[in-house]
Amino acid sequence: MRADGARIVALAETWIGTPYRHQGATRGVGCDCIGLIRGIWRELYGEEPEPVPAYAGDWAERSGDDRLLDAARRLFGPPVPVSEAAPGDLLLFRWRPDCAAKHAGILAGPQHFIHAYEQCAVTRSALVPGWRRRIAAVHRFPQNLNKTGC
Template sequence: MAIQAEVLQIATAWIGTPYRHQASTLGIGCDCLGLVRGIWRGLYGTEPEAVPAYQPDWAERSGEERLMAAAARHFLTLSGFAEAIPGDLVLFRFRPGLAAKHAGILTRRSAAQGPPDAFIHAYEQGAVTCSALVPAWRARIAGLYRFPERI
């Protein structure tokens, strides 16, 4: 099974998991980073690095591109959306000038082949869900990454 298919299988299992800041436990709670951490553990057995405690407004307070830097350390960086396929990691920046602070997994709303048109993410004050990748979300894309193949 290709790594992207495994990513999608694991991510789909997380749908419905309640939103919990800093959590990363399937069915119990997670935030968007916790979802990505859980998928990584499902693929590779352990997390790539320890995640320090963080406040909900960490990106606004520090301005540092911590999420993008971590993604660049552990994922393969894609050059643009034309290269993206379902199963890839997408990072979002909510406002220009602020650090990227939201993450999701690209997917499709139907089984048909084609470019991603939706993403699975942990929705604050909600749960892990699949949302349409509407123009407002596309405009906020800050980075695209691919999970590395197992060696």
Template sequence: MSDEVTGERVVTVARGFIGTPYRHQGALKGVGCDCLGLIRGVWRELYGAEPEVPAPYAPDWAERAGEERLLAAAARHCGAPLPVSTLRPGDLLIFRWRTGVAAKHAGIAAPGGRFIHAYEQAAVIESPLVPCWRRRIAGVFRFPEIF
């Protein structure tokens, strides 16, 4: 299956999570998930099992740890980060809230300049990838091909 077809499948699966309530550390469609849980749930539907299960984490884990755990995990499972200019639907997006702090939000690029993410205190939604989101992108990663 080509990268493009894989990307379409990623978007379809991610859109199936829209409306799932936000639940810290959750990863179940229709039950609850956070941004990492959305990625974990999409990965399970695409590949059958998660490549690793994260240890429990607090909402402020990135600030306290000071490590780029999210970027490192994305690189372990999706390969080296890509230039933002190559972003296409189905890509994994990692966001950094501000300079000098670890990246701690994730989403999936969707067609039409949009992305799918778990929005804290709400649900999984599809949002426009407006400039204020785009400039926070810390990494773009492509899901592995589905065979």
């Protein structure tokens, strides 16, 4: 496992059990899937790269834009082939091929990922075929991590 990947997985694991809260981004208090990624980003780099506008629970259906994929490309760079996904990578999911990506998680190992799951909490889930076939993109966190953090 890459050193940065191991560090990202370790950070994500500290969020496990955080209650699901739409638009939340605070470990132990509440977060959604985007908030989990935002919180990990803050721990790695010290601050978020841009403000996150308010969004409804069904934002991906309403806008018609693939805003999550666009933001991932802008902030994380080009996607990595799914076959090259490694622990610590950002996974983006879409529910159907004709829908925008709407869910995010952190690959924790070849068969598991960590994500904030609605009506649950931040949890480690098996990357079963039903999840695996919904992967829309894989991205690596940018290099030059803040070495003073966790």
